[in-house]
Amino acid sequence: MISYFERLGESALNIFEKLGRGHLFLLHVLSGVPGVLWRFSLVIQQLYAVGVLSLLIIGVAGFFVGMVLGLQGYNTLIDFGAEESLGVVVALTLVRELGPVVSALLFAGRAGSALTAEIGLMKATEQLSAMEMMAVDPLHRVIAPRLLAGIIAVPFLAALFSAIGVLGGYFVGVGLVGVDEGTFWSQMQDNVDLYDDVLNGVIKSVVFGIVVTWIAVFEGYDTVPTSEGVSRATTRTVVHGSLAVLGLDFVLTALMFGE
Amino acid sequence: MQQSKMVQMWVGIFVAIGIASLFMLAMKVSNISAFADTEGYELTLNFSNIGGLKVRSPVTMAGVVIGRVSEIGFDKEIYEAEVKVKIENRYDNIPEDTSASIFTSGLLGEQYIGLEPGGSDTFLKEGDRFKLTQSAVVLEQLIGQFLVSKASE
Numbered sequence: 001m002i003s004y005f006e007r008l009g010e011s012a013l014n015i016f017e018k019l020g021r022g023h024l025f026l027l028h029v030l031s032g033v034p035g036v037l038w039r040f041s042l043v044i045q046q047l048y049a050v051g052v053l054s055l056l057i058i059g060v061a062g063f064f065v066g067m068v069l070g071l072q073g074y075n076t077l078i079d080f081g082a083e084e085s086l087g088v089v090v091a092l093t094l095v096r097e098l099g100p101v102v103s104a105l106l107f108a109g110r111a112g113s114a115l116t117a118e119i120g121l122m123k124a125t126e127q128l129s130a131m132e133m134m135a136v137d138p139l140h141r142v143i144a145p146r147l148l149a150g151i152i153a154v155p156f157l158a159a160l161f162s163a164i165g166v167l168g169g170y171f172v173g174v175g176l177v178g179v180d181e182g183t184f185w186s187q188m189q190d191n192v193d194l195y196d197d198v199l200n201g202v203i204k205s206v207v208f209g210i211v212v213t214w215i216a217v218f219e220g221y222d223t224v225p226t227s228e229g230v231s232r233a234t235t236r237t238v239v240h241g242s243l244a245v246l247g248l249d250f251v252l253t254a255l256m257f258g259e
Numbered sequence: 260m261q262q263s264k265m266v267q268m269w270v271g272i273f274v275a276i277g278i279a280s281l282f283m284l285a286m287k288v289s290n291i292s293a294f295a296d297t298e299g300y301e302l303t304l305n306f307s308n309i310g311g312l313k314v315r316s317p318v319t320m321a322g323v324v325i326g327r328v329s330e331i332g333f334d335k336e337i338y339e340a341e342v343k344v345k346i347e348n349r350y351d352n353i354p355e356d357t358s359a360s361i362f363t364s365g366l367l368g369e370q371y372i373g374l375e376p377g378g379s380d381t382f383l384k385e386g387d388r389f390k391l392t393q394s395a396v397v398l399e400q401l402i403g404q405f406l407v408s409k410a411s412e
Contacts, residue, residue, distance in 0.1 A: 041263070048266040052273045084369040091288045156277025163280035166288055182327055183369055186315035188288055198284050 022218050025139070029147055029217070032140030036148055042141075046149035050111035050213075054157055057110055058103055062094075062161035065102060066168025069093055073169070074177050086179050087188035090169030091162075095192060095201045096257070099162030101249050104208035107154055108241035112216035115146055116237040119220025120230035128221075143217050150213025151206065158205035200256045204249070211248060212241045299326060299345040300385040304359050304372070309340045310395025311370045312361055318344045320374040325350045328372065344372060354379040358391035370395060 036042060073089040119142065122128050128138040166188075173179045192198065216237045223233035306312075309331065318326040326346035334341040346353065356377030363370050383389075 044267055044270045045263075047270045047273065052269045055273060055276070081364075084364065095284060095288065153273075156274065156280070159277055159280040159284060163283045163288075166284075180317060180324065182315055182317055182324070185287070186313060187369060189315075190313055192288050194285055198281075198288070202281070 018222070021222065022214075025218050025221065026214055028139050029143045032137065032144035033148055035140055036144045039145075042145035043148050043152070046145045047153060050107070050115065050146070050149050051153035051156065054107060054110045054153070055160070057106055058157045058161050059164050061102065061106055062099075062164035063168040063171075065098055065161075066090060066094065066165030066170075067172045069098075069165065070169035070172030071177070074173055074179065083179050084183045084187055086169070086173045087184035087186075088191040090173065091166055091188045091192050092197060094162040094165040094169075095197050097249070097253070099165065100158045100201050100205040100208055101245060103158040103161040104154060104205065104212055104245045105242050107150075107157060107209075108212045108216070108238050108245065111150070111153070112212050112237045112241050113234045115150070115213070115216040116220040116223070116234045117230055119143070119146075119217060120223035120225075120233050123221065123223055124225040124227070124230060126225075139221075143221060146217050147210075147213050150216070151209045154209025154212065155202050155205040158208075159202065162201065196257075204252050204256075207248060207252060208245050211244050215241045215244060299347045300351070301329065301343050301345050302353075302383055302385075302387055302389065304342045304344065304389045304392050305334065305337070305339045306342060306361065306392050306394045307339050308394040308397060309342060309370075310361055310363075310397060312342065312372070312395065313370075316369060316371050318346065318372045318374065320350070320353075320376065325374075342372070351382065353383045355381050355383050355387070356391065357383070357389065358393065359389050360393035361395035363396070 069090045070086065073086050073093075074083055077083045077085055077089065119128075122138075122142065128142065131138045131141060170184060174181045174184050219233040219237045219240070223229045312328060312331065314328050314331055316328045317324040318328065326344050328342055329345040330343040332341045332343075333339075353374065354377040356379045358375045358377065360373050360375070361370055362373045377391075
């Protein structure tokens with residue numbers, strides 16, 4: 001019985017310990033970001049890995065999400081004779097919520113897991129220790145470019161997701177079910193605000209980019225250096241990253257769109 | 260070296276796509292867009308009340324969209340709204356005694372301008388003004404009138 005409580009307390013302490021480690025880790029990495037800016041080719045290499053290689057999944061997912069929004073929105077709005085508002089519904093849903101959130105979730109699955117596995121294996125094969133032996137700080141040389149690349153890539157991916165999603169909604173709404181084209185765009189333009197909606201969506205995706213990439217690189221760096229440890233860390237990246245995105249989304253929405 | 264050139268190019272493409280999407284969201288989706296000009300000629304209408312009419316609202320004749328609202332202004336001389344519409348060039352035979360009204364599509368839908376053709380042989384040209392216009396129906400006024408007529412019964 002006592003040992004049960006012991007284990008409970010230990011796991012609670014472990015959580016706090018990890019939380020603290022994570023934040024110290026982030027501070028340490030951020031201190032290396034200015035240095036990385038002088039060697040931007042490192043970041044470009046990572047942008048290719050996390051950004052360019054995610055383009056396909058983001059584009060396809062965005063298009064289908066937009067098409068579903070167009071179809072569902074139309075089926076719902078037609079009951080109220082308000083199918084002219086389809087453009088508004090599709091655009092606001094994408095720009096405010098689905099663009100940043102879904103692209104961050106996909107990013108966690110597509111790029112975050114890869115980051116964790118890569119860094120975890122670097123640790124397991126003692127490449128990181130080898131760097132330390134050569135007086136190269138692995139947090140600055142390996143982690144900082146990846147973090148920076150993630151922060152740059154996610155807003156672009158979210159914007160692409162929203163833009164393609166709007167086109168998908170347009171394709172279904174105007175092309176297939178026959179909402180008037182001009183009404184679709186004009187209602188959208190009248191009701192979507194550049195600052196309140198588009199800019200807030202971009203801010204959201206920047207925050208998600210920081211959080212998801214941070215979790216990914218930290219889990220990789222903090223992994224137990226065995227093959228099982230790496231696999232667990234990869235799972236945790238996707239689970240924690242997705243949960244963090246969804247939780248933060250509520251907070252950010254309340255801050256941005258609440259009156 | 261070849262490898263890194265490819266990587267750089269792809270990252271360049273990635274960033275360009277990202278910026279293009281942001282640009283599209285800003286210009287095409289949100290409200291600062293510069294409207295694409297379609298070929299057409301411009302006519303002017305005066306209304307005493309345009310209701311919820313907006314720029315780019317459709318202009319229809321017999322239910323078919325033949326043009327769009329291009330500009331909405333206020334004429335301070337006669338205290339009326341001045342609406343400029345752009346009609347597609349192929350519909351160049353709108354009689355000059357055509358009447359224009361603002362209708363609502365559906366109960367809560369968007370407002371549009373409906374044209375009812377007249378019988379004249381002379382047609383409206385670029386810059387001409389409609390003589391017969393009918394304002395938007397404002398729901399509150401309608402309810403008010405209904406209440407007044409009920410009360411007087």
